[in-house]
Amino acid sequence: MSNEVVVSIRNLTKRFGKTVVFEDVSLDVHRSEVVAIVGPSGAGKSTLIRCVNRLHPFDEGSLQVLNHQLNKGSQFPSKQVLNDIRTRVGMVFQTFNLFPHLSVLENVILAPIEVKKVPRKQAIQQAMELLDMVGLSEHANKYPKRMSGGQQQRVAIARALAMEPEIMLFDEPTSMLDPELVGEVLDAIQRLAKDGMTLMLVTHEMQFAKEVADTVVIMADHRIIEKGPSREVLENPRTGRAQAFLKRVLNPVHATELEREVAVGHGGGR
Amino acid sequence: MHIVGLYISPIAIGALKDLILTILSTLLSFVLGILFAAGRLYGHPVIKLVIGWYVEIIRGLPAILQLFIIFFGLTQIGINLSPLTAGLIWLVAYGTGYAVEIFRSGIMDVAQGQREAASALGLGRWITMRKVIVPQAFALMLPALTSFVVLQLKNTTLLYLIGYADIMYQARLGADATEAPGTLYLMAAAAYLIMSLVIGRIGYRLEKRATAYR
Structure with a gap:
């Protein structure tokens, strides 16, 4: 973990209509830091990380992502800023959200080719390396629906990594998985953490958070109720x-x- | 048998005309339908309103009335259209009204998660539409689109009312001339049935291929 702050969340408040999703949330994420966000459902954890790559707007406060200042309100940032954030921040979803009509390989190469204009051949080579890393290179030509949930989620990780992001957001990546498939996905995430990737991870896997995360944030009742070094927070909450x-x-x-x-x-x- | 032999070629020619009109109007309706659906989903509020009303009018008015307004009604303001032109305009206008709704619901039925995943990867709106949403929407919409083409084919019968020489026109002519209406209308029925079965078959094939990933 370095001293460079890559995501700076200051007094952030988000509402859906009149319902408060979270309010007055402040959090700094440093380069190569692994931040696990835990807490009861409905606390606003997923919505918070979705603000980071601007899938959701926010209502109050300030948010800085990779030196881009995001403004409050529903107005999108400029195309360049949005594009820069979206290419440098990867995301993995609870429900995988792979493109079902595309093969595993096509899922992984789509964004590099269309957004980064990587030549197809090079994109394929890079994709195969990533699929190899998550142990799925022999499934490259399968359709996602033919695979297990754990395999699909690993493809989703490879798909996000193909954009060579600096920050990865994980939105409850294992909560849709059968218990015996959780391990393989957590392994892949742990490898990223070891390689120095900056991670923001919403999870219910407390043991994993304790072992892998540098920082644990507990959200409840629409706010951060506790944050600090993972062991401290999870073993001796104040x-x-x-x-x-x-x-x-x-x-x-x-x-x-x-x-x-x-x-x-x-x-x-x- | 004599009557069948006498009228088989006019009916076949009528069938060919109907088929060409169906294909042409379907293609144009699909293009306009996609544009209008996009306008209704993502356009300016005024555009949404106009397209919404367009759909209501097309769905709400009887088909014959629409056709008669275009062919007869417009003569009052000096617009004289040939039966073919008027017929084609109506088929496209009518088809577009229905196609908008098919495309709109197809696009909306593609899961929100797909859009989020595309956004998170930095894919722009246009690429997301083309590479992610439309291919999936197309698979969802194929059954409705197949019915749509058959509906358009059947709608061409109405053009005989404005004097366009299609199958129905030929059958009617023959029925009056020969006093064998049963034979002639059955011939017309056979022609329509063959065409709609072929359309249904093609739709089924496409659907199988488009949904292979499921």
Whole structure:
């Protein structure tokens, strides 16, 4: 992790109509830093990282991505700025979102050829290397629907990497996968982290976050409730809200019991 | 049998004319339909409104009335169209109204995630349309498009009402001259049935190929 800040989020607020998705969120991401964003669903984690590559606009605050200042409101940044951000920031989605009518190889080479104008031959060569890296080079000519979820997600990672991004956004990359397929995708992500890629990862895999992330951010109730070095945050959370959340995900059955006791203890007068 | 022999070639010629009109009007309707659908989805609010009303009018008015307005109605303001021209204009205008809706729903049915994935990769709007959305929308739309072509083919029968010599016109002529309406209308029916079966078959083949990835 270097000192260079590549994503700077300052007091960011996002609403859908009158519903607040998140408010007053501030976070700096440094080059080669791995930031895991965890928290209960509906906290605004996915929407936050979607603001970084401008899939979503935001309403208040400021956001700087790779030295580009993004403005609040629904007005898109200039074509060059948007293009620069989108090519330098890759994204992997919860539902893979591979292009089903294109083969695995075509999925990977489409953007390099169309956006970066890489010659087809070179794009194919590069794509095969990436597919090899995620262990799927022999599936290059298959259609995505013929593959397992874990394989599809690894293709999606290769597709994003083909643009040679500096930052990768992962939006719950393993939550649609069967448990036995989670490992292969996490392996691929871990390799990226080791290679020094800057990662922003929304996840429910606490163990993975603890091992791979430099920084863990816990979002709940539409704001960041805790952030810091991953071990510190996940092993000794300071706020009660963070403790309750972690207890619930790390030990679901026991935590519910505990909460009920707490609730009975405190709310006895009702 | 004598009657069949006598009228088979006028009906075949009529069928050929209908087929050419169908193909021509379908192609033009598809081109306009795609443009209008894009306008209705992504255009300026005024464009959206105009196209919306256009679709309502085409869907809301009886087909014959539309044809008569174009062929007879326009003469009142000095526009005299030949049956062929008027017929073609109407077929395209009518077809476009329906094609807009087929294309619009096809484009909308392509999952939002596909657009997001394309955006996240930096693909522009036009490339996203051409390489990602339209190929998938096309596969989704093929059954509706096949029905559309058959509908256009059947619509050509109405052109006989403005004096265009298509299958229906020839059959009607023969029915009046020979007092064998059953034979002649059955011949016309056979001609239409053969053509619509061929269209259906082609549509099915295309659909199989377009959805091979599923």
